[in-house]
Amino acid sequence: MEDGLHxxxxxxxxxxxxxxxxxxxxxxDRNGPITCDPKQTYLPDWLFVGVELAGLVGGRLxxxxxxxxxxxxxxxxxxxxGQLAMASMLLILTGIWFVExxxxxxxxMADTSTATFEPITxxxxxxxxxxxxxxxxxxxxxAIVLSISVLVGHWLWADHPPRLDEPQSPAQEERxxx
Amino acid sequence: xTNDISVTSGxxxxxxxxxxWAITFALVFISVLELICELKGWxxxxxxxxxxxDKNPWFSRGLITVLFVFLAHFFLNPLQKP
Numbered sequence: 001m002e003d004g005l006h007x008x009x010x011x012x013x014x015x016x017x018x019x020x021x022x023x024x025x026x027x028x029d030r031n032g033p034i035t036c037d038p039k040q041t042y043l044p045d046w047l048f049v050g051v052e053l054a055g056l057v058g059g060r061l062x063x064x065x066x067x068x069x070x071x072x073x074x075x076x077x078x079x080x081x082g083q084l085a086m087a088s089m090l091l092i093l094t095g096i097w098f099v100e101x102x103x104x105x106x107x108x109m110a111d112t113s114t115a116t117f118e119p120i121t122x123x124x125x126x127x128x129x130x131x132x133x134x135x136x137x138x139x140x141x142x143a144i145v146l147s148i149s150v151l152v153g154h155w156l157w158a159d160h161p162p163r164l165d166e167p168q169s170p171a172q173e174e175r176x177x178x
Numbered sequence: 179x180t181n182d183i184s185v186t187s188g189x190x191x192x193x194x195x196x197x198x199w200a201i202t203f204a205l206v207f208i209s210v211l212e213l214i215c216e217l218k219g220w221x222x223x224x225x226x227x228x229x230x231x232d233k234n235p236w237f238s239r240g241l242i243t244v245l246f247v248f249l250a251h252f253f254l255n256p257l258q259k260p
Contacts, residue, residue: 010216013209021202025195035190038257048253052246063228085211085223092204123193125257145249152245156238158228 006066036129042138043125048145055146059153068160096120 103119132138208223215222221229231238 007216010209010213014206014213017202017205017209021198021206025198025202028198029191029195032191032194036257041256043256044254046254049250052249056242056246081211081215081220081223082226085208085226088207092200096200118189118193120193120197121252122257123190123197124252125255126190127194128253129257141253145253148249149246152242155224155227156231156242156245158231160228 033130036126037133040129040133042129042132047137048141051142051145052149055149056153056157058146059150059155060157060159062150062154063158063160066160068163 100119100121103117103122106117107119107122128138128141131141212222212224214220215225231241
C-alpha cells in the first residue's frame with residue numbers, strides 16, 4: 001500500500017509540474033503585471049528565513065515516514081542515471097549563471113533608463129513584490145520557499161528509519177534513535 | 179545613486195516567464211528521472227543524494243548553508259540595482 005502510493009506519486013508528479021509551470025507562465029505572460037512598484041518596501045523580510053527553517057525541519061521529519069527504500073543494485077543503470085543527472089544539473093547551473101552574468105553586466109546604477117536585460121535575481125525579487133502587493137503576505141512566495149526548503153531538508157538532512165534487515169550504523173546506535 | 183526609474187524592471191514579464199519555464203523544465207526532468215529509477219528498481223536521485231549526505235554529514239551541512247544563503251540573498255536585500 002505504502003509503495004503503491006509512493007509509485008502513484010512518482011507517476012503524477014511530472015505531468016502536475018508541467019501543467020502548473022506552463023499555466024503560470026502563460027498566465028503571467030498574458031495578464032501579469034509588467035513591472036513592480038519600487039516605492040514599496042516589501043524586502044528585506046525575515047519572514048522568509050523563518051519559512052526556510054520550518055521547511056528544513058519539516059523535510060527532515062517527512063523522511064521519518066518511510067524506511068530506507070530497497071534498491072536493486074544494477075551497476076549499469078546506476079552509472080548511466082547518475083552521470084546523466086550530474087551532467088544535466090551542471091549544464092543547467094552553467095546556463096543560469098551565464099544568464100545572470102549577462103543580466104548583471106547590462107545594468108548600471110548610473111543608468112536612468114528602464115533596463116532591457118536584467119539578472120534573474122531582479123525577476124525573483126520583483127515577483128515577490130508583486131505577490132505581496134496582490135495578497136499582503138505573499139503566499140505564492142511563501143509556498144515556493146517552503147517547498148524548496150522541505151526538499152533540501154528531505155534530501156540533504158534525511159533521517160529515514162532503517163530497513164528491517166538493515167544494521168544500524170555506529171552513529172545511529174550511539175544516538176539510540178532507531 | 180538610484181531613482182524610481184532605475185529600480186523599475188523593464189523586462190519583468192518576459193524574464194519571469196522564462197525563469198518559471200526553466201525551473202519547470204528542470205523539475206519535470208528530475209521527476210521523470212526519479213520515475214524511471216523507481217520503475218527500473220535503480221537507486222533514485224533522491225536516494226543517491228540522501229546516501230551521499232548520510233555518508234558526508236559535514237559536506238551536507240555546508241551545502242545546506244550555501245543553499246540557504248543563496249535563497250536568503252533574494253529576500254534579505256531590497257529591490258534595487260546594485
